[in-house]
Amino acid sequence: MSIERIGAEAVAAKGWLAAHKWLLLRRVSQISILALFLLGPLAGVWIVKGNLTFSYTLDVLPLTDPYILLQTLLTRHLPEMKAFVGAAIVLALYLLVGGRVFCSWVCPVNLVTDAAGWLRQRLGIKGGAHISRRTRYWILAMTLVLALATGTIAWELVNPVSMLHRGLIFGMGAGWTVILAIFLFDLFVTNDGWCGRLCPAGAFYSLIGKVSLLRTVAVRRSACNDCMDCFVVCPEPQVIRPALKGIDGAGPVILAANCTNCGRCIDVCSKDVFAFGTRFGNKVAKVSQPAQGMKPAACK
Amino acid sequence: MEADKPRKTTAAASRRQFLLDSARMACGVGLLGIGIGLYAKQAKALPPLALRPPGAQAEQGFLGACVRCGLCVRDCPYDILSLAKPEEPVATGTPYFVARQLPCEMCEDIPCVKACPTGALDHQLTDINKAKMGLAVLVDQENCLNFLGLRCDICYRVCPVIDKAITLEQQLNARTGKHALFIPVVHSDACTGCGKCEKACPLEAAAIKVYPTELAKGEPGKHYRFGWVEKDKAGGSLVAPDVEHRYNLPEGQRYESGRGLNPDAGSEAAPGTQPAVPRALQGGKL
Numbered sequence: 188m189s190i191e192r193i194g195a196e197a198v199a200a201k202g203w204l205a206a207h208k209w210l211l212l213r214r215v216s217q218i219s220i221l222a223l224f225l226l227g228p229l230a231g232v233w234i235v236k237g238n239l240t241f242s243y244t245l246d247v248l249p250l251t252d253p254y255i256l257l258q259t260l261l262t263r264h265l266p267e268m269k270a271f272v273g274a275a276i277v278l279a280l281y282l283l284v285g286g287r288v289f290c291s292w293v294c295p296v297n298l299v300t301d302a303a304g305w306l307r308q309r310l311g312i313k314g315g316a317h318i319s320r321r322t323r324y325w326i327l328a329m330t331l332v333l334a335l336a337t338g339t340i341a342w343e344l345v346n347p348v349s350m351l352h353r354g355l356i357f358g359m360g361a362g363w364t365v366i367l368a369i370f371l372f373d374l375f376v377t378n379d380g381w382c383g384r385l386c387p388a389g390a391f392y393s394l395i396g397k398v399s400l401l402r403t404v405a406v407r408r409s410a411c412n413d414c415m416d417c418f419v420v421c422p423e424p425q426v427i428r429p430a431l432k433g434i435d436g437a438g439p440v441i442l443a444a445n446c447t448n449c450g451r452c453i454d455v456c457s458k459d460v461f462a463f464g465t466r467f468g469n470k471v472a473k474v475s476q477p478a479q480g481m482k483p484a485a486c487k
Numbered sequence: 488m489e490a491d492k493p494r495k496t497t498a499a500a501s502r503r504q505f506l507l508d509s510a511r512m513a514c515g516v517g518l519l520g521i522g523i524g525l526y527a528k529q530a531k532a533l534p535p536l537a538l539r540p541p542g543a544q545a546e547q548g549f550l551g552a553c554v555r556c557g558l559c560v561r562d563c564p565y566d567i568l569s570l571a572k573p574e575e576p577v578a579t580g581t582p583y584f585v586a587r588q589l590p591c592e593m594c595e596d597i598p599c600v601k602a603c604p605t606g607a608l609d610h611q612l613t614d615i616n617k618a619k620m621g622l623a624v625l626v627d628q629e630n631c632l633n634f635l636g637l638r639c640d641i642c643y644r645v646c647p648v649i650d651k652a653i654t655l656e657q658q659l660n661a662r663t664g665k666h667a668l669f670i671p672v673v674h675s676d677a678c679t680g681c682g683k684c685e686k687a688c689p690l691e692a693a694a695i696k697v698y699p700t701e702l703a704k705g706e707p708g709k710h711y712r713f714g715w716v717e718k719d720k721a722g723g724s725l726v727a728p729d730v731e732h733r734y735n736l737p738e739g740q741r742y743e744s745g746r747g748l749n750p751d752a753g754s755e756a757a758p759g760t761q762p763a764v765p766r767a768l769q770g771g772k773l
Binding site: 227233236237238240241242243249251252255256259262263264265266267269270273319321322325326328329332333334336337338339340341342343344345349350353354356357358359360361362365 | 508512513515516517519520523524526527528530531547548550551552553554555556557558560561562569570572573574575578579580602603604605606607610
């Protein structure tokens with residue numbers, strides 16, 4: 188293939204390992220979280236019981252998916268205290284590290300869709316159906332309306348996220364067909380199809396991401412050489428532009444709710460433009476930009 | 488004025504575009520929602536053979552309360568529960584068991600209920616004997632061995648609430664004319680629906696099965712009044728003074744006003760000694 192691989196520049200500049208650091212850490216995180224859940228049923232070592240909707244770690248730490256708790260409440264059922272405590276812990280965690288960190292660092296479906304995305308790129312598959320990235324919010328609303336209208340957590344009947352995670356731990360059955368369908372959808376129908384356009388869980392977590400603390404920051408945006416690798420590698424490319432290019436006087440912090448803090452842009456940039464930081468780095472950077480020789484147009 | 492015009496048309500066009508996009512989303516996602524909603528309605532019908540763990544609310548409430556985490560499955564010491572797979576006719580991810588395969592062992596500390604983080608399994612249930620997972624019904628009287636006059640009695644013997652949930656009621660065996668039938672009778676007030684009887688039935692297909700209570704039980708009309716109950720409540724006959732029957736009474740019985748048929752004093756053992764012996768072993772005293 189004649190197309191140069193994304194991040195080839197970064198690999199040349201920083202070495203392979205540095206250019207894949209966050210990707211590797213992310214895979215370690217995804218796989219070890221899954222392994223913790225699987226340790227019980229496969230090896231009889233019960234550190235974590237349950238699955239991503241609710242889990243109980245070492246018989247002390249409850250963790251509840253706040254999205255499913257919300258659906259339960261909409262069915263007019265008031266859960267036990269333990270479920271609320273678990274949801275509060277999870278909410279606090281994602282308020283710190285970023286809402287959609289669930290998507291890129293925890294969710295097992297990400298492994299499937301990333302594989303599809305990788306293959307799509309290798310096979311040079313372009314284009315496909317246009318599905319708006321806002322669709323997920325409509326689906327999120329639909330799942331909540333369904334809970335209210337049917338009095339049951341209807342979305343859980345078909346939710347591929349919990350179907351995959353629960354299936355791996357408790358038995359997959361025909362759930363494989365749904366996961367395969369998502370893989371093929373992302374491969375042939377549209378890029379970032381499930382995670383970036385449809386998944387209501389991701390949409391829910393992006394709402395937390397509106398105000399969360401940890402952020403990807405284009406700290407050295409003046410060094411950007413417009414190679415576009417970050418845009419190509421990013422699963423939510425629309426989040427990068429305002430911070431990187433200072434659109435409408437935007438600071439360098441990526442404040443868009445759908446940034447998953449996956450760190451792929453950090454890896455893939457040969458100029459080390461991106462780094463993790465907090466949402467509060469925005470104003471300071473704005474003041475210091477002219478001193479760094481930023482184009483005045485970017486600062487309004 | 489001239490400059491305003493294109494801006495107005497752009498605003499109108501973008502408003503038009505916004506409405507169109509919204510309508511497109513609402514219709515597309517709405518279609519998906521209707522599909523899932525109808526599926527959810529079907530999924531509420533739990534197949535009769537699938538039983539919920541102890542303390543489970545009625546199916547409608549259970550499907551709103553259960554988050555499908557599987558902690559009840561994990562804490563069941565006998566590995567009886569499983570989470571429904573997508574292709575199974577039970578709502579995806581919810582816990583159930585099939586009595587004929589593995590019945591509930593009725594643990595005294597009810598670990599499955601304790602494990603439930605949402606109360607889909609009701610934490611008010613602390614006495615497993617009060618569980619109502621379903622109700623055993625002797626569905627096939629044609630093939631039940633006891634109905635055929637054999638002394639199978641297995642369902643009666645394996646019942647964890649022996650002699651309360653299932654009793655053996657003696658009848659004359661009309662086929663032989665001289666033997667007895669011991670008919671297993673399920674009492675809904677004591678049956679927990681654990682499924683031990685269904686599991687243990689020696690037939691190829693069980694003659695006694697545990698069904699969801701609402702399927703298994705009949706219900707008399709709200710306006711029904713039973714004379715003997717009302718009489719008990721009132722402490723005496725409500726219609727006319729009870730007439731004492733003196734003729735054509737069964738041998739050795741006499742009729743007492745207000746008490747009905749009673750054995751002649753002295754002809755049988757004192758009634759107070761009866762309840763200690765299981766009803767099945769009381770011979771002709773039923």
